[in-house]
Amino acid sequence: MGLSMTEQAARHVRETLAKRGKGQGIRIGVKTSGCSGLSYVLEFVDTPNPEDTAFAFGDVKLFVDPKSLVYLDGTELDFTREGLNQGFRFNNPNVKNTCGCGESFTT
Amino acid sequence: MALLQIAEPGMSAAPHERRLAIGIDLGTTHSLVASVLSGVPTVIPDQEGRVLLPSVVRYLRDGGVIVGEVARLAAALDPHNTIASVKRLMGRGLADVRTLAGYLPYDLSPEGGMVRIRTVAGEKSPVEVSAEILRVLKARAVEALGGEPEGAVITVPAYFDDAQRQATKDAARLAGLPVLRLLAEPTAAAVAYGLDKGSEGVFAIYDLGGGTFDISILRLRQGVFEVLATAGDSALGGDDMDHAIAQWLMAEAGGPAADPLWRRQVLQAARSAKEALSTAEEVQVHLALPSQRPWQAPLLRAQMEALVAPVIQRTLPACRRVLRDAGLAPSELDGVVLVGGATRVPAVRATVQTFFQRAPLADIDPDEVVALGAAIQADVLLGNQREDLLLMDVIPLSLGLETMGGLVERIIPRNTLIPVAKAQEFTTFKDGQTAMSIHVVQGERDLVQDCRSLARFSLRGIPPMVAGAARIRVTFQVDADGLLAVSAQEESSGVRAEVAVRPSYGLSDAEILGMLEDSFAHGAGDAARRRIAEARVEGERVREALDAVLAVDAGLLDAAESQVLDSARASLLLALGGDDADAIAAAAKAVEDAAEPLVQRRMDNAVRRAMAGRSIDDWGD
Numbered sequence: 001m002g003l004s005m006t007e008q009a010a011r012h013v014r015e016t017l018a019k020r021g022k023g024q025g026i027r028i029g030v031k032t033s034g035c036s037g038l039s040y041v042l043e044f045v046d047t048p049n050p051e052d053t054a055f056a057f058g059d060v061k062l063f064v065d066p067k068s069l070v071y072l073d074g075t076e077l078d079f080t081r082e083g084l085n086q087g088f089r090f091n092n093p094n095v096k097n098t099c100g101c102g103e104s105f106t107t
Numbered sequence: 108m109a110l111l112q113i114a115e116p117g118m119s120a121a122p123h124e125r126r127l128a129i130g131i132d133l134g135t136t137h138s139l140v141a142s143v144l145s146g147v148p149t150v151i152p153d154q155e156g157r158v159l160l161p162s163v164v165r166y167l168r169d170g171g172v173i174v175g176e177v178a179r180l181a182a183a184l185d186p187h188n189t190i191a192s193v194k195r196l197m198g199r200g201l202a203d204v205r206t207l208a209g210y211l212p213y214d215l216s217p218e219g220g221m222v223r224i225r226t227v228a229g230e231k232s233p234v235e236v237s238a239e240i241l242r243v244l245k246a247r248a249v250e251a252l253g254g255e256p257e258g259a260v261i262t263v264p265a266y267f268d269d270a271q272r273q274a275t276k277d278a279a280r281l282a283g284l285p286v287l288r289l290l291a292e293p294t295a296a297a298v299a300y301g302l303d304k305g306s307e308g309v310f311a312i313y314d315l316g317g318g319t320f321d322i323s324i325l326r327l328r329q330g331v332f333e334v335l336a337t338a339g340d341s342a343l344g345g346d347d348m349d350h351a352i353a354q355w356l357m358a359e360a361g362g363p364a365a366d367p368l369w370r371r372q373v374l375q376a377a378r379s380a381k382e383a384l385s386t387a388e389e390v391q392v393h394l395a396l397p398s399q400r401p402w403q404a405p406l407l408r409a410q411m412e413a414l415v416a417p418v419i420q421r422t423l424p425a426c427r428r429v430l431r432d433a434g435l436a437p438s439e440l441d442g443v444v445l446v447g448g449a450t451r452v453p454a455v456r457a458t459v460q461t462f463f464q465r466a467p468l469a470d471i472d473p474d475e476v477v478a479l480g481a482a483i484q485a486d487v488l489l490g491n492q493r494e495d496l497l498l499m500d501v502i503p504l505s506l507g508l509e510t511m512g513g514l515v516e517r518i519i520p521r522n523t524l525i526p527v528a529k530a531q532e533f534t535t536f537k538d539g540q541t542a543m544s545i546h547v548v549q550g551e552r553d554l555v556q557d558c559r560s561l562a563r564f565s566l567r568g569i570p571p572m573v574a575g576a577a578r579i580r581v582t583f584q585v586d587a588d589g590l591l592a593v594s595a596q597e598e599s600s601g602v603r604a605e606v607a608v609r610p611s612y613g614l615s616d617a618e619i620l621g622m623l624e625d626s627f628a629h630g631a632g633d634a635a636r637r638r639i640a641e642a643r644v645e646g647e648r649v650r651e652a653l654d655a656v657l658a659v660d661a662g663l664l665d666a667a668e669s670q671v672l673d674s675a676r677a678s679l680l681l682a683l684g685g686d687d688a689d690a691i692a693a694a695a696k697a698v699e700d701a702a703e704p705l706v707q708r709r710m711d712n713a714v715r716r717a718m719a720g721r722s723i724d725d726w727g728d
Contacts, residue, residue: 012145013113016113016145016146016147019146019147020146020147026113027116040111041114042111042112042113042114043113043114043115043116044113044114044115044116044146045116046116080110082110085110085250085251085252085253086110087110087111087112087144087253088110088111088112088113089110089111090111
């Protein structure tokens with residue numbers, strides 16, 4: 001089981017955490033909702049849950065709950081810029097279909 | 108694939124339910140938009156990376172509209188169709204802006220109550236012009252956030268009155284922006300600094316922009332901000348510093364003082380020098396004289412500071428005034444916040460520090476701080492953050508209505524937290540009165556003539572009753588944006604009338620301050636005038652009642668009684684013509700005493716008539 005994170009994503013997480021002034025890292029996960037069944041969760045983590053798996057990328061920590069990890073195995077978290085819009089992108093090899101907007105998916 | 112932002116713990120939105128919130132600082136010289144991205148309030152730049160959008164709109168003959176820097180550059184070439192500083196015209200009537208005409212070169216349409224500007228593309232209202240600025244900011248946000256913003260918080264000066272706030276909301280609606288609420292600029296700045304995270308405190312917000320100066324005192328209590336006092340100068344700002352430096356340059360360099368191109372070049376050089384000297388100790392000023400050799404000279408920061416010192420000093424009287432209004436000494440403040448690009452000048456910071464006896468908060472870019480605070484507030488209002496921060500504003504001037512004798516009955520006193528609703532019962536003054544005129548006024552003075560008229564409406568269809576029997580409930584309601592709705596309802600019949608106050612003209616902040624100061628200065632005089640007016644109303648009521656009775660029952664009095672009453676009535680008329688409240692009250696009392704026998708006999712007659720022809724048994728129960 002593994003996750004990866006691009007250098008840009010790690011840098012952005014580091015910077016945002018510094019600006020926010022607190023937080024141990026970020027959580028990625030999936031939840032059931034959206035037009036294609038599952039959607040991503042991307043949140044700050046102030047206190048990790050005991051069941052979380054933690055991945056460290058340098059000084060940046062990524063927390064995942066065990067249920068989500070099944071759907072996210074092999075995923076790369078990237079941070080990109082598209083024109084004025086910038087944000088995180090999940091490159092998830094498990095995804096078979098995404099809805100038109102790309103905000104939800106099935107595996 | 109949509110790009111995602113990091114959410115607060117537990118606040119990840121479901122797909123298609125991300126609620127994009129933006130904050131907009133709609134400024135006199137510049138406007139900007141911000142949003143909270145991954146938990147961090149961030150200003151949104153345009154394609155070229157510029158954050159500040161000059162609040163300038165140029166209308167073209169073909170119907171095209173240009174907003175921002177390009178429009179600003181065209182201002183000198185096409186002054187009639189290039190509209191800057193439109194914020195000064197928001198919610199104003201022609202009469203209000205005559206005083207501004209000196210420095211606004213527009214061709215104002217003389218018709219109607221609201222100001223309209225004549226351009227090649229037709230007449231434009233300030234609301235339409237502002238909407239163009241908001242459209243550009245909205246488009247910027249849509250592109251940067253990847254979706255339509257679901258709600259916006261727009262900031263307005265703390266002293267904006269109902270008309271100016273309504274005009275701002277109208278502009279947002281025209282631009283297709285859903286407004287969550289309007290927020291006072293100083294409050295937004297305080298939010299950006301996280302001052303709302305504390306529990307209590309009193310803060311001064313010193314806002315020196317390009318062309319306006321505002322100073323506000325905010326009090327935070329239980330997470331709620333109140334504007335305690337506000338003052339300022341709507342014609343004082345960084346531009347005045349530029350002019351002061353330009354004047355000196357012009358004198359040093361010589362050159363054709365009347366040549367507009369030369370003047371503009373000098374002014375530009377002055378502004379650049381001022382900005383550079385915020386960090387450097389010395390700059391070289393280069394000027395290309397039109398027909399002579401280039402001129403060059405060094406300008407030291409100390410020199411520049413001496414030149415702009417008078418401008419900075421002009422902000423201090425207002426600072427003293429707000430402290431006095433709020434009843435505070437500088438040492439009682441918990442913090443001072445700097446807002447506005449002109450506060451980058453080190454001498455401004457030093458002056459503020461000396462005056463308020465503490466180092467001001469200045470780590471957030473003073474041009475961006477208001478928009479950032481608005482973005483945070485918008486994010487909270489849309490439920491993207493856990494904390495429910497509740498921001499409150501107060502109404503700047505008391506709201507009330509006119510009662511008999513031209514007196515003001517204050518319904519909502521100034522500095523009341525909004526939203527608020529207050530009701531009061533009134534009654535009819537005359538027998539058989541079927542209508543009541545309701546005159547809504549704003550101000551601190553006791554007499555209607557000294558206050559500002561906001562609206563008039565009539566409640567009709569009151570069932571005829573004797574004076575004083577009808578119960579009319581008048582409700583004043585001010586919503587979270589400071590907009591007023593007044594309704595009146597007669598309780599027995601349920602007839603009802605209401606008005607939403609959208610006054611046809613507004614007051615300048617200077618006028619509001621003037622009105623406040625007047626009310627302090629005239630406090631004692633007003634009280635005396637109120638007493639006279641009240642005595643007069645009572646005297647008139649006595650006279651009218653007497654005349655009504657005499658018209659029917661004058662015959663009940665003997666000659667001597669009649670004479671006493673006549674002379675009492677004559678004395679009352681005389682007293683009513685004068686200004687002595689005690690004399691009027693005494694004369695009215697004398698009339699009532701003299702009329703006592705008459706009243707007694709009328710009562711006896713009435714009872715006799717009522718009982719005539721009935722057996723005593725009829726009165727059994």
